[in-house]
Amino acid sequence: MSSEASQNGDEKPQKPLHELLSSTLVDLYVGEENNHYPLHEKLLCHHSPFFASLFYNKENKSSRTKEYGFPELEDQTFALFVGWLYAHAIRAPEEERDIGPLLDLYFLATKLQIAALETDIVESVRAFYHTNETYPGLRRVQYVYANTDEDNVMREMMVGSVARYLTLADSIPEHWANALKKNGQLSVDIIRSIQEWHLEARQVPDARDASVDRGRNTFKGAVGFSHVEEGSSMENVKEENEEEDEEEDESHVNGNGVA
Numbered sequence: 710m711s712s713e714a715s716q717n718g719d720e721k722p723q724k725p726l727h728e729l730l731s732s733t734l735v736d737l738y739v740g741e742e743n744n745h746y747p748l749h750e751k752l753l754c755h756h757s758p759f760f761a762s763l764f765y766n767k768e769n770k771s772s773r774t775k776e777y778g779f780p781e782l783e784d785q786t787f788a789l790f791v792g793w794l795y796a797h798a799i800r801a802p803e804e805e806r807d808i809g810p811l812l813d814l815y816f817l818a819t820k821l822q823i824a825a826l827e828t829d830i831v832e833s834v835r836a837f838y839h840t841n842e843t844y845p846g847l848r849r850v851q852y853v854y855a856n857t858d859e860d861n862v863m864r865e866m867m868v869g870s871v872a873r874y875l876t877l878a879d880s881i882p883e884h885w886a887n888a889l890k891k892n893g894q895l896s897v898d899i900i901r902s903i904q905e906w907h908l909e910a911r912q913v914p915d916a917r918d919a920s921v922d923r924g925r926n927t928f929k930g931a932v933g934f935s936h937v938e939e940g941s942s943m944e945n946v947k948e949e950n951e952e953e954d955e956e957e958d959e960s961h962v963n964g965n966g967v968a
Contacts, residue, residue, distance in 0.1 A: 735764060736776040739787045743778065746787065750775070752794060757821040779817075786813040793826055802837045808849060815863055816856045831862050844874040847884055854895065865902070868895070872902040 731751035738745055754761040763777060779787065789810060793799050802808055811830050818826035838844060845867045857864045875881060881889075889896045 733775075735760075737787075738776070738778040738780075739782050740784055741780060743780070744784055746791065748791070748794070756794065756825070757823050759821040782817065783810075783813065785810055786817060789814045790817055790826075793829070797825075799826075799829055799833055801833055805837075805843070805846075808834060808837065808845075809852075812849070812852060812856075812863075819857070819861075827862065831866055834863070835866055838870060844870050847888055850895070851888070854892075864898075868898045869902045869905075872899045875899065876903065 731749055733750040734747045735750045735753065736745060736747055750760075750764055754764055760777075763774065789799060793814075799811070799814070802811060811834055815827060815830040818830065850867050850871060853861075853864050853867055871885075875885065889899075
């Protein structure tokens with residue numbers, strides 16, 4: 710995956726911006742209205758192998774093009790990309806609803822093979838949830854699963870966060886229980902994430918030992934593993950953010966989602 714290049718130190722060294730502002734521009738068109746973005750060719754190709762292959766086609770010079778379109782993109786997403794391209798920074802999310810545009814930017818960075826931008830976005834999203842002591846909601850995780858492959862850093866970060874959330878919660882919220890029943894890969898990924906914690910045996914209850922709690926709890930008259938709570942105390946921490954962002958997330962989830 711392209712993010713791994715950044716982590717392994719394989720990413721090309723950064724050049725000063727002034728060295729990348731060549732006189733040659735390329736024409737990029739975004740959205741259904743084909744909004745025009747003329748950008749510096751050398752700058753694009755330095756950061757993106759995708760654009761380098763497109764604009765520097767050495768095998769067939771006659772096929773070289775100086776324009777490309779992203780009809781499926783929102784202007785907001787591409788504007789964030791342009792901001793990072795020239796300033797090499799992205800604005801940190803202030804609210805949960807700011808995560809949606811960052812995820813769209815992440816998917817764009819993956820397509821353009823820009824490892825540094827992928828890393829910046831993952832760290833920004835990670836820092837937001839950690840600083841605010843919240844966790845990714847189900848719709849966020851569904852959206853990431855619908856737009857990424859296995860062994861994806863954003864997916865791993867979100868699944869790892871959800872694994873911690875579900876482990877520490879009093880019970881499994883109903884919407885999460887339904888999602889886990891329908892998507893076996895998500896369930897497997899959560900178990901793998903927990904395994905990566907490398908817990909010591911003494912930290913994990915042993916259901917074979919009659920002297921310890923075997924995990925069957927009584928709560929509001931319900932007994933056993935089958936009980937699902939509609940909303941745990943930890944779930945309520947982020948409930949307001951999820952409600953505010955519900956309409957935006959629903960527009961993102963497509964037929965590839967896990968719900």
